[in-house]
Amino acid sequence: MNRLAGATSPYLLQHAENPVDWWPWEPGAFEEARRRDVPVLLSVGYSACHWCHVMAHESFEDPGTAALMNENFVSVKVDREERPDVDAVYMEATQAMSGQGGWPMTVFATPDGEPFYCGTYYPRPHFQQLLRAVAEAWRGDRDGVLAQGRKVVDALARPRSAGGGAAPGAEALDGAVRALRADFDAVNGGFGGAPKFPPSMVMEFLLRQHARTGDTGSLEMVRHTAEAMARGGMYDQLAGGFARYSVDARWVVPHFEKMLYDNALLARVYTHLWRQAVASGDAGTAALARRIALETLDWTLAGLRTPQGGFASALDADAEGEEGRSYVWTPGQLREVLGGEDAEWAAGLFGVTDEGSFEHGSSVLRLPADPDDPERYARVRAALLDARDQRVQPGRDDKVVAAWNGLAISALAEAGALFDRPDLVAAARSAAQLLLAVHLRGGRLLRTSLGGAAGANAGVLEDYGCVAEALLVLHAVTGEAQWVGAAGRLLDTVLERFGDGRGGFYDTADDAERLFRRPQDPTDTATPSGSFAAAGALLSYAALTGSARHREAAAAALAPVGLLAARAPRFAGWGLAVAEALLAGPVEIAVVGPAGDPRTSALHRTALGGVSPGAVVSLGDGSPDTPVPLLEHRTAVDGRPAAYVCRDFACRAPVTEPEELAAQL
Template structure:
């Protein structure tokens, strides 16, 4: 018999609808039940593509004995951390504060006021490696609640006080060239020169840092970015057959991934590879690799994550056939079975598929460490392997549409469309933009998620407003249609009015949002941009297109507010550093005005698009001179010829009609 989660819209919650646990969704009803029973709340948070969430669910939440104990002694609440990032952020902060680390599944136990007095992550069903079993843990917590309530209350009060006194990483001085140079130098020292990336294992794609480094003119900075981008593109973290990146590598060499594929990772990496292509030397091996990975990653978004309504799904699971990675890995024998002896042996060598294996049970994750010596043969091998893989059990899909992550995808696709010359990418970005406008905007405010064309009830958070506004700005740039700029402006004004803290910083939830035990605010980037850095980026680009002093001032104040973070922890400030680099550069503004069928206009636009990064670019026809995009308005042809207008810091050069002059 299904529990209360059967009526949920979240795919993650629906995964637990048949558990014997009497789950509640987060909300006042659960707290009312806890007070009625005088029982603590057991909060379990995770997400649909989370491997260890599945493990803990199978071991504990599907076990009738464990569930019976949970139901007797606790009010059990399930939270999709992607649907309620505000709730997750508050209790993840408590988890990190009390244990020194975090992750999912997250397990917290709360008092009747929602204050945590215990926090942790995964707990096994049996004692293991000095860790108690989940049942032992529950028994100890229940006993403490009954017999030592004063200790529980004291612990809850101490943790709540800690959460209220967040570490101060704010600043008031601008992020100037000195800060940016120091951040780049520190990243250079922390760079893994052998394998690319930063730190050891596990190793995550540093997408936002790469954007910052690619925007700088220094060859050393771009070399750090290029080494990392090539290593990821050739490693097992990249799907060498189907395109798209896994969430992270469990090793330092990018060989074995954690196989789940997230929308936000692939949107951010599409942006990074597009930028790498844009700054690469024409005709170089680097340019060819960057273009291929950007195009294939965009194809992955369109082919694998598109929803019937026009948006993009959140993720593909790591697991299929009850185990992680089985959809993606191969043995030499499997290659021979599909390809025959000769092509099978050739493919095994090319893709590093060894008899001993690089993964589990003698299987290997595919790597493409060098370019194939026969591109036609590789195309045939890849096509046959993809066809064979399609017969395997496909990983599950979390098909909810998250506003913020769709904003990232829209921006990446809109900008890649022009740089790569692939109009279908812009068409997909426009469809997703329309879905957000028509479905996620309710009474002028953003909703966080939708699924199957039905919008959810949860309010958008700061990252939704920032990422979606930036996506709309990118659509305005790519299409020349001022309607998208109007949508972006309305979202940014709500961001300033509802989320601003009055001193340049931002809260992650709106002023009129549900009150939690503390109002979350975290300007640091993690796997995706923080709300703070996302809205800063959107404010800056919007101001460049409109000339709005209010929005430019807000962007500069927001950058000043994270100066200390940029100085002390630049690896967690990549998107803000990229925005600060753009602000320092102007940003550079380019308008290309073309006549009908004018080849020179196309060459001007192509040249301008190879200057991505700190550039705001609008391409439009002559009749767009009356556009509602102020940067485009009033710009016309020059003596009947296509022209490019280059401006920086509200000062414009004379229009040029020669692509080589534009380059200079």
Template sequence: MSNRLAAATSPYLLQHRDNPVDWQEWGESAFAEARERNVPVLLSVGYAACHWCHVMAHESFEDEAVAQALNERFVSVKVDREERPDIDAVYMAAVTATTGHGGWPMTCFLTPEGEPFFCGTYFPRDHFLQLVAAVDEAWRTREEEVRASGLHITSALREGLASPEPYAAGLADLDRAVTLLSGQFDSGAGGFGGAPKFPPSMVLEFLLRHHGRTGDDVSLAMADRTLEAMARSGMYDQVGGGFARYSVDAKWVVPHFEKMLYDNALLLRVYAHWWRLGQNPLAEKVARETAEFLLTELRTTDGGFASSLDADTQGVEGLTYVWTPAQLAEVLGEADGARAADLFSVSEHGTFEHGTSTLQLLTDPDDREWFRDVRTRLAQARAKRPQPGRDDKVVTSWNGLAITALAEAGAIFEEPAWVAAAVASANLVLDLHVVDGGLRRASRDGRAGAAAGVADDYGNVAEGLLSLHQATGEARWLTVAGHLLRQARDRFGAEDGGFHDTAADAEQLFLRPRSGADNAEPSGQSAIAVALVTLGALTGDPEAIEAGRRGIDAGMGLARREPRFGGWTLAGAEALAAGPLQVAVVGSGPQAQALARTTHLATSPGLVMVHGAPDSPGIPLLEGRPLVGGNPAAYVCRGFVCDRPVTTPGELSAALSARTP
């Protein structure tokens, strides 16, 4: 046998192609071999930017003694969790059920039929080698007992996979969610809970939407404090823009350094919306820098967006990003170096490891020209350092999030290049990732992977196309989004109105995963549901809105109990509570552009808009909307009931300012 990862599309799998372990990709052939040899399967799941995945690889999977033990007694399977979130989800359920916690690398021992009987995460080399020996001995001497354990685990997980009970959210439930969040809010450092602290992007979106609908000061205060704290923190890259995955401490000082596409897309969107509320210059700074980070660091040659930048550089976490006072002085000179060290909280003692510090910006510089020059010089010097690896596979779902963020932020900040980048990503996804009428999960170097798309791929791409439709006025994006969402309802729909993670015709694992939790990204259920609400508002289709409402209701039980894990569900509920609020701007020229600009800056969470010529083909909101006296006009409709058209930005702003209680 030999290692069989050389032909993989996943950069994570390719990182392991030279291991002495005889790795295989997930597939029937691996399990057939395990059945033929009557040996267990070692399932190892991780992702390219994962620090502890690298550690376990160096300690164990590059070790000849470990490889020999695995090759003789196991079939070893490597899975990229980003390519196969379905596999990750079902086996992570087994890990958390049997150990009480989860994480990556995920390490599971399976029967040849795929049933997990022992699960864990990272194991140091000696512990792992002992574990391998113990599992081998148990399988050879007590196979029936081991199989019974696997059957017990899978049976228990199946029994526990009850469908959530739908809950029809009322306005009081949205108020209650704010109250629960305020009880978990860290008023000093921002964010929710203690260390490690993750950027709560979807919860922040909910809080901004709640304030936009109600004017509530508590929700805005929590969002303000958290967004400012993250923007000034060591988790935000003060030199290159973009956010790290999370902070290992409660004060946002030391990040876990990988940068993920999904985090930065979601955060770009929420910082743009934060700026829209009050034109905070810090919000604009972070939104612009994060957009530029996406375009310069994560954009692929074919117009998509890569998945992540690694946490490690040459095996050292954070090597590219941290500084000492001496290093600042070397780049900037003694005077500017000392001034920069004070501004960025870089000390001799250090805030990270070995006397190094992350860069924080706890106060604004008093000389902005000097600061821009310093930032440029630091960026040039940092570019000469070794750089982290990039996982350049293009994940469908995460590109959908980037399309949404760039389209909306591009419209808000009047940056057509951002909208153009969103268009390029959408074209790539639709040209390459649609195979036999359905979405594939990912591609790399112009080649689509074999894994089928899951629910969040359909929901997030559809939402991105609907945002592009609103930013560009092009009918094709609306048409394709509608097609994808019809597929999503047919293939992922559950009896209670919610959505499974995998399609009915997808590969059958020992569980059919379904999660309503919005964690690092929207759940598949909330992604599809919120996109359906947007689609219904843009097309005037109450049935689509009702389908979205049922999907949101299916997740509201969890969102009511634990709003930190229902941010996108709650954001969708806010859109339902405030809308649909439809704005159709007809006409062209400066007056029409001013009306469209006014609409893009409106803060109602239920608002959708289109801009184009009267009766533009394929755009329902423009049908029967004539010019007024030959001049451009805006038509405002609430709940499909329309006001008289207005022709000036002032009139439109007044019409949009009314809040839904």
């Protein structure tokens, strides 16, 4: 009996017709394992995962393999995007036991949920051998099998909070830059070798560090990496948007899945790079950054927006089981669409060759240089995109994840305001309304929804941090006060439910489901860690409200950054960025004036365009009953809209001209 048919996860629904007797993650599965006295086989993946699909086709759709699983195990299928807590604790065990991690993750556990053997993808013959071996060991040498797993479980269960220390200062942050510089690929951009992931959060930190110090090296690492990614194959040169990562060090061949979180984080970084480039007079970088930010967000709206106003989590890497099928081109395919002369021009422009850069002589499109004929480029690009749209398209995971929608809201709101795109701001507002209407129950966030119906899984720390941050950004852009109150309520839950008693945070609430250990990992992965996301939101909220409690909690949550700054700064990018904001104040900017007055708008835009790290902006009409403390007692000056630049609520003299405000910033 397969019990996945009623799941709200598209990934689980992909397995609903398997011959495996799958269970979702629920207590009944472990009770059934106890009743039958068999191990639990836990399989964790996500819908856009290429190797998850490979293992599904090879093993989970195979009757012989399914029979082995059904006879000897209770098999549990988990969507890691729905249950990041389950994924986190078992991934840590997998890495400890096997020395590596990844998805699909394959874990053998006791009926109490304790892992004793872990791995990732297994080809079918190897997987069948493993199933037989684990079943035999369970029956014949259970004590020995469990003893080995128990050592790992005991080690992982020990408290490891880095709380109690101080947030890093300027010396530690500058030391992180030195460590990053040593790992920087000066030829290709990015950090380290293949595979190469987009370093969004590290780039944000480097932009902020440059704003504080004027370090041109920090800015150059960001500029070079941003251009290399945008001109490479990881960026979709026809429709916009980024793939998950590059399999090579030169950003040529991507792993083709397109994730909401990557595109949201990257769109925001390119927006901030544009802001910095404008401030420094770098017109070329500004033009590239603006184009990539807007194309990425336009793709996000076209490719991931759901009918309810939220954003789907991902596009698959595969189309009909073939990775990259929708995206790659041969010279012959170009000729079919464009004809001979345009096809030859396009092949040279996009790097399409007879040998190919991908599989079977096909090429991933790149754009090493801007086209010499913009009108021809626009026509060719439109024709290729139209033809590509007729191909088999990758599947879409329509699941709405709270944290990732928070990242998208922040990017859309800021880009919409800075690039004069009110449609982007409207999309951000709609997504925020969906989160508060559907994902919020009794003051608590739920992690996911599908088709406007909330799932049952509790929100984790990254959901609270990323959504609260998004609401505060939306307030900065719109001046709508309700977003501040909603963010404050989420952050109160963070303080009340997620604290570890030592200044740090757990990734799950104190009333969440108990796993074999309570997850707590301050390091960034593909998204900001829950701790650093919460720290950023807490700091911004403190700057808007003057709350010492929230500021102190933010500073305490940044204690692990000091340990990571020199040793592993690539895994603490968002924490380093928030620490820069703490060091800067952050600067608080209150803009007051009548809504719709062009003078108010000009001051507001100038405030949003400032590059001070983590600066907080609030917009109001000067009324005395404002619910936002930063706006209290801030009034127009001689009837003219005004801006107040403050730090710790101590403000400089108000200014009424954008040029004066820019000078103060």
